[in-house]
Amino acid sequence: MAKLDSKARLRWACRRGMLELDVLFMPFVEEAYDSLNDDDKATFQRLLAADDPDLFAWFMGHEQCEDAELARMVKIILDRVRV
Template identity: 70%
Template structure:
């Protein structure tokens, strides 16, 4: 379980320079992050260190992420998006 301080840090890290990323990442942390296993939590935190243009390209399907663990996190996040 994450401490409230840890969760606050993650939510802050989800504030990006692109609204498109904000609307994907913040709800994911609020609704699904706690259910991830430890490995996926580490991968999610690593994903948050990536540059916004790369994240945007991966989430929008403009290019594939070459890191298989990060690519899996992108898939997990996109699978949680409510249409």
């Protein structure tokens, strides 16, 4: 995935076809993305390149993401929602 260098492009990439993903990604981008370090920002952008069915399975706990960095980012997002 090409680097998402503007916040507007990042917001657009966060708009998914599933409400369950939108309610996770949109607040995360607005409230937490800017505080991530550059590596985590890149990981988040890579996460956005995943297919919606995979994202849904990871975030709903139906499957474990095999990519350790992506799995860590899923956990960061979920932990933030659970606070």
